Amino acid sequence: MSTPAPPAVPPASGSGTIITQPPPPAATRESRIATHSHIKGLGLADDGTAMESSQGFVGQRMAREALGLHLSLLRQGRHSGRPVLLVGPPGTGKTALAVALSQELGSKVPFCGMVGSEVYSGEVKKTEVLGSCFRRAIGLRIKETKEVYEGEVTELTPSEAENPLSGYGKTISHVIVGLKTVKGTKQLRLDPSVYEAIQKERVVVGDVIYIEANTGAVKRVGRSDAYASEYDLEAEEYVPLPKGDVHKRKELVQDVTLHDLDMANARPQGGQDIMSVMGQLVKGGRTEVTDKLRREINKVVDRYIEQGVAELVPGVLFIDEVHMLDMECFTYLNRALESPMSPYVVFASNRGITTIRGTEYDGGYGGEGIRSPHGIPVDLLDRCMIVKTEPYARGEIRTILETRCRVEGIQVAPAALDRLADEGEKSSLRYALQLLTPSSIVARTAGRTEVSLEDVAQLEDLFLDTKRSTLVLKDLDANTKRY
Numbered sequence: 001m002s003t004p005a006p007p008a009v010p011p012a013s014g015s016g017t018i019i020t021q022p023p024p025p026a027a028t029r030e031s032r033i034a035t036h037s038h039i040k041g042l043g044l045a046d047d048g049t050a051m052e053s054s055q056g057f058v059g060q061r062m063a064r065e066a067l068g069l070h071l072s073l074l075r076q077g078r079h080s081g082r083p084v085l086l087v088g089p090p091g092t093g094k095t096a097l098a099v100a101l102s103q104e105l106g107s108k109v110p111f112c113g114m115v116g117s118e119v120y121s122g123e124v125k126k127t128e129v130l131g132s133c134f135r136r137a138i139g140l141r142i143k144e145t146k147e148v149y150e151g152e153v154t155e156l157t158p159s160e161a162e163n164p165l166s167g168y169g170k171t172i173s174h175v176i177v178g179l180k181t182v183k184g185t186k187q188l189r190l191d192p193s194v195y196e197a198i199q200k201e202r203v204v205v206g207d208v209i210y211i212e213a214n215t216g217a218v219k220r221v222g223r224s225d226a227y228a229s230e231y232d233l234e235a236e237e238y239v240p241l242p243k244g245d246v247h248k249r250k251e252l253v254q255d256v257t258l259h260d261l262d263m264a265n266a267r268p269q270g271g272q273d274i275m276s277v278m279g280q281l282v283k284g285g286r287t288e289v290t291d292k293l294r295r296e297i298n299k300v301v302d303r304y305i306e307q308g309v310a311e312l313v314p315g316v317l318f319i320d321e322v323h324m325l326d327m328e329c330f331t332y333l334n335r336a337l338e339s340p341m342s343p344y345v346v347f348a349s350n351r352g353i354t355t356i357r358g359t360e361y362d363g364g365y366g367g368e369g370i371r372s373p374h375g376i377p378v379d380l381l382d383r384c385m386i387v388k389t390e391p392y393a394r395g396e397i398r399t400i401l402e403t404r405c406r407v408e409g410i411q412v413a414p415a416a417l418d419r420l421a422d423e424g425e426k427s428s429l430r431y432a433l434q435l436l437t438p439s440s441i442v443a444r445t446a447g448r449t450e451v452s453l454e455d456v457a458q459l460e461d462l463f464l465d466t467k468r469s470t471l472v473l474k475d476l477d478a479n480t481k482r483y
């Protein structure tokens with residue numbers, strides 16, 4: 001059975017090597033940011049104090065400062081290993097704080113966000129879901145020296161040939177790539193598979209790229225600064241023309257998470273013969289990530305760290321609505337938090353004293369189960385650093401609404417904004433935020449660009465807040481009882 005050679009990994013003494021190439025982006029998680037897209041960070045000054053309104057964050061200063069402090073410990077690699085628990089009434093910015101934290105961490109430090117109820121699946125064990133989230137939140141920075149061809153693309157010419165199989169259409173027989181560095185130029189004749197990789201990276205002439213010699217992987221570094229434009233606002237990253245020869249040994253730094261390594265190594269690697277291809281189809285091209293595989297990977301990772309080839313980057317695992325977890329998960333968490341490879345964990349909950357899930361049927365508690373603050377067992381609660389979020393004052397609600405209007409591009413008359421802020425204070429911030437977009441649609445339908453007081457009033461009639469809807473139901477109850 002032939003096995004495709006795994007990408008080069010650092011010289012590993014002893015047995016197993018693992019694939020260190022991260023899998024395609026499909027494995028990364030979608031972030032749920034639509035409602036929080038105005039949040040760009042914690043909005044802290046250099047001395048760690050929270051500014052009244054900055055980076056989209058308004059008020060909630062104590063909680064922001066507390067998280068800022070934890071963030072600086074994390075950056076110094078000195079986090080205490082104790083989880084943070086955010087508690088506060090609904091709509092006080094707990095999820096927003098976690099989003100801000102992930103923004104502050106940047107793209108190099110892994111962040112994994114999940115909601116407590118995600119662990120309940122008919123197919124996967126609860127602890128398995130938690131385990132994989134833990135591993136998504138632990139990064140590994142691997143430094144490898146690889147043989148590469150690097151330079152600015154001066155020529156990119158695919159060469160076509162008749163398709164020998166069908167007679168229709170053309171196939172790419174090879175591709176000619178010209179690369180230029182400060183020292184010289186080189187023309188490479190490359191395999192069609194490299195051309196595919198080039199297309200995936202959307203490389204065009206003038207980009208700086210490198211091609212790994214033994215895997216054919218292509219990475220676009222940026223656009224050559226010879227092409228830099230004068231526009232200030234541009235997403236493009238300009239890089240200088242590489243120095244040295246086109247063909248050289250280069251130290252590459254790769255950021256992967258332990259979960260990436262699990263997935264890359266769980267894929268069946270053998271596989272040209274028909275039985276294993278069938279096997280891959282049946283299993284969706286993937287074998288299960290077993291505990292054994294994880295242990296193997298941990299062992300190799302430990303060795304890389306010892307050899308100084310890799311560095312562990314603990315990231316952040318955020319578990320929202322933590323009261324949705326049950327006793328089994330909490331027991332698992334207690335153990336996982338104490339492992340040396342633990343990420344920095346943040347929980348959030350809006351519950352007060354409530355029953356811990358999974359203890360209802362234990363008996364002995366009158367069928368009520370064990371009640372505990374935030375639905376978290378006391379032993380775990382004891383390990384947490386608790387940060388509270390406070391309800392907002394009217395002024396803060398108004399500023400949040402204003403920020404949101406700016407992000408969504410909605411113009412609102414001051415009187416209408418006042419009315420929305422009143423609503424926010426009376427019922428909830430979320431209710432006021434939810435009225436924003438529909439009221440802009442009502443205004444646009446009426447041919448106006450600015451949301452007026454009447455639009456807001458109309459929507460208040462159309463959509464009830466929780467208080468009014470409870471009243472409606474109470475009335476309904478009273479009426480039905482009369483008959």
Ligand SMILES: Nc1ncnc2c1ncn2[C@@H]1O[C@H](COP(=O)(O)OP(=O)(O)OP(=O)(O)O)[C@@H](O)[C@H]1O
Nearest residue numbers: 035036056057058090091092093094095096350400
């Ligand atoms: N201090 C703030 N500054 C700016 N926007 C905020 C702030 N607090 C909350 N928001 C926004 O208000 C909305 C509700 O906040 P969020 O979802 O974070 O509440 P929560 O505390 O997680 O509530 P729940 O307990 O119901 O999950 C979000 O759109 C959030 O971005």
Ligand SMILES: [Mg+2]
Nearest residue numbers: 094095096320
């Ligand atoms: Mg929330």
